[in-house]
Amino acid sequence: MQSRFDSARKRFIAFVLLGWILLLISDRVGELRNYQGAFVAMYSLAIACLILLTGYSGQLSLGQGALMAVGGYSAALTATKLSWHPVVALIMAVLVAGLFGLIIGFAVARLSGPYLSGTTLALAIALPSLANTFPSLGAEEGIIFDVGKAPTRFGEAFSQYKWFFWISALAALISIWLIANLLASKFGRNWKAIRDNQTAAALSGLNPGRLKVTAFAISSAFSGLAGALLVMLISAVSPSAFPLSLSFLILTGAVVTGVYNLRGVVFGALVLVVIPEIADAVVTSLGGSERLTSTLPGFLVSLLLILAVLFTPNGPGHLIHFRKKNTKK
Amino acid sequence: QAADPGVTATTIKLGISSPTTGSAGRVYGKLPGAMKAYFDYINANGGVNGRKITLVHRDDKYLPTLAATQTTNLILKDQVFALVGALGTATHSKAYTAAALAAKNVPDLFVNTGYSGFANKTKYPTTFTILPSYAMEAKVMAKYIKDNLAGQPFALFAQADEFGKDGIAGFTAAKTPPANTQLYPTSSVTSDVAKTYLTAISATPLKLVILFGTTDVTATVLKAAEDLNLVGKLTFMAGSVGGDANTLLALGVKPTTIDGLVAASFFPDAKDTTDAYVSQFMEINTKYNPGVTFDNVVLQGMNSAMLTVQALRAAGKDLTRAGLISAIESKGATFASAGLVPLNFSSTSRIGYNGYWFGKLNAKGELKPATGTTPVVYTTDSGAGDVVKSDYKRLPLPAKGIPTNS
């Protein structure tokens, strides 16, 4: 606990180290693992955003997919229609989604609990479908978002997937580092305060409305980046890339992580990527009828989800956290 | 040079990413099963050049993200030799780039989409689509309306995506834009929405309604028409994707309602047991795909599988990805297929079928030629080209449905 106040530096070193380790790993694994790793990084970021919004500021959003869509479209439009550099496109994703979150945040900051969830859910179904209404948004084939090939100095053998992984992991690392700093700063503390007792927090000089909007905007900005990364990984943006199930998926990841802290986000994201693989493998090894093979993966994923909620409702991340505290005592 | 992945002396591994669950799974879920059944049939009869075909299927639930990851899995993990029968515009357009099919020169055979964008060879250098484009369909429809329905103005009720937009482009190219266009988002058409739409149309002088969407929407609209007593008052025309009689009847549309419904198709009627291809496929289906009823989707799957077998044969014993692609380019137009319209593969054309015939459904759900006794086939392109009547005669069914081409 004493270390709290030099923890910022520690965190920085930890993130740099993690980055190095990832770099080394990415060299040693195949294309598929790199591609999956890129997804893990992207999901980690998206989950971190939801943890900030729900775990800290207490606003349960069922519409993270919509925020990601805003980022995805911004990035693709910037890169393809304006032909700006992909890095600029990613930054645009953050800015536009942040602005969008700010506006939505103003509208919904007064709402609580299921009213907020309902509104974000409606947003999640309404927003992507709007894209079909405007021809310039590319309808279902969508707008290409191509970050290009890796610079030639990395060598001929440098695969597209490794490049994806590098971009995705770097963006996620930086963003999650920023988010982690925020959560460890007075902002994290203030968000928890308004979440737990809005009146007491207000009497202490915190403006709950403003803090909620801030949380919404930040969560939205980085969700936008996650959306842009997603769009990069699937090469183009279109409404159906942001179905309601995406929002629920992120929520699931957050629960598996434990909504209280960021510690387990990579684990949560890993679960999102790995579980379907496992389910797939189980189905393949079982064989069975067409009906079984088509329904079993869904069944297994849901079952695991339920077991996770039942047996580690606060996420394995929380368990680790908890154990540490206890042993310190 | 190392051999391409997925081929050994005795096996060929193919892959398909398509929906088998979710709402799209309901419509297209039978596709991979039908293809597998046909491949099993071929394998039981010696395979292709001594190689047995396995088909790895991955469910993408019709979601772009999943399609991208599943297709990548097919390439990187399952190490398939080629893709065959992928389904969907939004999904496959992403999957194609994400799985780096172009860079790896992975043949992308017989994609089930009518979106003309896939014909762009620079963007999708290894792709061959199978369905005629939606634009072609619209153009042929326009021609049919001109010839048989006195060129009357019509309303278009179309899916608000590439599907519908390609259609509008086709009608516009044919210089007969719809008098009234209504686009709708997928999954939103309930009976009340359909009623609102039809009520609005019935207040206009328009008498002809073209439905450019999936069969469940066609069913919803037709049932709404029944409820509003508009069945006789309006004439409905359905596109090839949305006119499957079995599905319409299963969804509770009255036989009397579909009796006379004009539908476009490029296949023989899946109920027509007198058709050599259909009856052969039915036989295979009974044996290798037990418990699955034969319908248009099964027909389509088997047909694609049969084309695949011919493509593999045409590529020769030394099977390579490049060889497979050039084999289709050079010989694809001569493959035997169940389609009643010609195949159009060439070094410049990536769209398989390029025409339609028009039929009318009867109360039993059989599609009979709209005029005369034999289907009248029109062909065209996706652009500004003319719609021409074709006297194409398809090749006879190879003996027992087992191709022997080379």
Place this chain on the structure above:
Amino acid sequence: MNSGSDLLSIKSLSVNFGGLKALNDVYLDLHPGEVVGLIGPNGAGKTTLFNALCGLVDVTNGELILNNKKHDWPKPFELPKLGIARTLQGVGLFPDLTVLENVMIGASIKSKTGLISAALGFDKKDERALKEVAMSALERVYCGGIADRKANSLPYPVTKRVAIARALVSEPQILLLDEPAGGLGAPDIEWMNLLIHNLASQSAIILVEHHMDVVMNVCDRLYVLNFGEVIASGKVDAVREDPAVIAAYLGVSH
């Protein structure tokens, strides 16, 4: 009365809830260095008066004068800036935060760190300063030793003290205490007595309390509310003899 040196003055305050007149034409003055007791039966409107002053209820009518200047009824989060701090009747600590963090929340107006510097981790200096004032506030309520305990693990009397620390960390001119001795045992009440005495050296205090020994001990003046109206006010000794107050509130035994 020398109204020229008023820290706070409330004039003809009325608060209605639907048809219910919770406060009716209430007045109250607070001078620097003073401890004013606000007493009255349950439901008399004491907490509502605090709420009005803190912007937690809508004021129907009334005037607020702070440091001899007319002032709008503030929003809750503006209070620390006006030099007002308050404890809640129901303690209201943030259960998930440590004791220190709870108090740091109370000091948050002292922190100037912006979003961006916080995200980049450049908030160390600010946080250290915040921590220091929070620690010294905790020391003042003799809770320095439990700074790292989670608030939801504290015994009840300690939560009361931490709540006070959270209020006084912003160095308010005016401290509003809502039943600080409520639920405490005799030794702790004794203790709270002392604490309030100490606090009075730095802030003027308005105290709502039902423990008469505390009230009589620490207050300079009293206001007595009944049914939303001031029925008596003045020096402690005068008020406790007032028959109306005895009848409405104190009962014969006091």
Place this chain on the structure above:
Amino acid sequence: MKLFDTFLTGLSTGSIYSLMSIALVLVWRSTRVINFAQAGQAVLSTYVGYEIIVRTNSFWFGLIAAMIAGAAIGALIDFFFMRALFKRVKSGPIVLVAPVVATLGLLGIIQAITGFIWGLDNKSITPPVTTGGFTIGDRTLPFGPLNLLIVVAVTVSLLILAIIFQRTNIGLSLRASAFSPEISKLSGIKVDAIRTFGWALSGAAGGLAGILFVSNSALNPNAMDVLLVFGFVSAVIGGLDSLIGAVAGGFVLGMAINFAVAYIDTQMIFPTTFLILILVLLLKPSGLFSRSKGRRD
């Protein structure tokens, strides 16, 4: 004419939304959970009803079977699952999230099971009355006996629930158990049983919604997914805690959507849903029929 027609379609859309909304509100009132599994429960109950209709050839037997099945499924879910969940998840922000995720997981499981048993293809149920519209002169209205039946079903459900809640103490017990299980237990209320009853009641309402909805469309494992979203939005519009609110919310949303479709564009369905919701909530942040909030100190 168009105005009237649109009103009628709005009425019929609204009544279906209302039924789903009622089902969601019942669980919310008894356990403070937004039950996303309701879409699965309703579908599963409807399949049971479908089997009975196929066997007995009677729609009404099927309807009753669906409601009974719905009640049983709801009760089982609460008994075997939600109780355990609430034992483990007690405080903190996870309380917001865990039930949502848990019921989503349940939804997945139920849909997989129905898909496995009945397959993915569409089944249809022949309604007991014609779906055709009433005819005035030579005009057929977009509203017919089946729509009327659904409106009547909503009204009757509302009445029955109102009677249950007013005449018996169940309504109050449900609310008390939901708000504070501990105090309710200390007052002698059998909280666990009451909650299970709430789930059962909701399940029955869901079964009713399912079978009526499917009579007008088709039955498959995903049949109610979209309806769930609209039902939830309706409940939020209405204020979540009130049955009248659930019904009112359903009709508000149904009307809004149909007027948008008729007067603006078919593509406005989802945007309208969002807009109407945010409009209502900006005016009343906790729905149309919410009671006033408690004090803030």
Place this chain on the structure above:
Amino acid sequence: MTLVVNDLTVDHGSIRAVSSVSFTVPTGQLATIIGANGAGKTTLLRALSGLIQPKSGSATWQSNSILNQPPERLARAGILHVADGKSVIAELSVKENLSLPTLWQRDKKSAKSSLDSVFQIFPRLAERINQNAGTLSGGERQMLAIGRAIVAKPKLLLLDEPSLGLAPLIVEQIFQTIKRLQTEMKLTVVLVEQNAMSALKIADEGIVLNLGKVVAVDSAQKLLNDPAVKAAYLGF
């Protein structure tokens, strides 16, 4: 025919809150449990009303074991616990809160009459009858919580700090009411109080807890006059 608690031990995780506590309250008697904050009073009551499972020991009421029973069953058997800290349901109205214990009772008439007697004791509640309990003042909420217990017509009443947050006059009144309930209704009462003086004045018997252990059990009168107890635990 009494409340007999024998060797009762209750833990909160690793914290032992109640440690080998034994005492007996004869039927119709009023016993008060006093002790400093954190002595384990609340924990003891919660174990008796079934809200928490004790670690070991026994407790019987009228010769039936009451430990590890669901609280609602105990409530229906007449063991009523008014928890500490204004135990009311904020989202329900005053009237609804008061009717909670009548929901399962068959005898609607007597429920009505007990409601009236509550309003007689706390006229303020009658004025607030349709108001949400959450909007009540702190003291009003406490009245409501006690009122609910009265409506339940219990045989054994477990009261946790009923005087908390009440004005002096009302405190007097509440203690009088408790005494009256005990004598008139032949009620057995266990009264947990910080306000030891007032509690001992009306109690028949006093039990002093410290750090989870019973440190003194005696007649209330004796405890009031025992200087050692006074100095050590009561602080007056």
